[in-house]
Amino acid sequence: MVDARIKQIHESGTADEGAAESRELTRLFAASAGADGLQDLLDGTCTLIYMFMQWLHRTHAQGDKDVIEYVVPHLVATLRMMPRSVPPQTIPTMAALVIAAGTGLSPNGWRSQYGDWTPEEMQALEVTAFLIAEHIxxxxDDHGYAVRLVADALDQAETDTD
Structure with a gap:
């Protein structure tokens, strides 16, 4: 979903074009996946955020920069500019989730202590994963780099289990 959204924005030049269709496809997928599939989707999105933040942590550390200092303010500022997609009350949760991931904590484990996801948080989570991927x-300087990071990690995991 993140890859499709990135491609859609780069091809159309705007986040609004195709947004309704993308939301409808996401809604249909969630409805067809059932409760277990939806939980898997949430867990997978949190895992993506963790992977992305770990890559960003290593990249920023090479330049003696703090990933939290360079990623979180930009993320929060961008989320604040998207009030139709990201309700303001979800932004502190997304910031905390990204901070947890950036400091090596599992976003899934961090979030589990606060209860179930709300519908507003799910949309904010999707936007957060997208924004971090786009930051990477x-x-x-490569529109497909974040997706290749994930694909390479999956290939490596498959090789390790063989």
């Missing part, structure tokens, strides 16, 4: 792509 900008650093790498």
């Amino acid at each position: 792509n900008r650093i790498a």
Whole structure:
């Protein structure tokens, strides 16, 4: 979903074009997945955020920079500019989730102590994963870099289990 959204924005040049269709496809997927599938989707999105933040942590550390200092303020500022997609009350949760991931804590474990996700938080979580992936792509100067990071990690995990 993150990859499709990144491609859609780069092809159309705007986040609004195709947004309704994307939301409808996400809604249909969630409805067809059932409770277990939806939980898997949430866990997977948190895992992506963790992977992305660990990559960003290593990248920023090479330049003696703090990942939290360089990623979180930009993320929060961008989320604040998206009040139709990201309700303001969800922004502190997304910031805390990203901070947890950036400091090596599991976002899934961090979030579990606060109860179930709300519908507003799920949309904010999707936007957060997208924004972090896009941040990685900008650093790498490559629109598909974040997705390749995930694909490479999956390939490596498959190789390790064989």
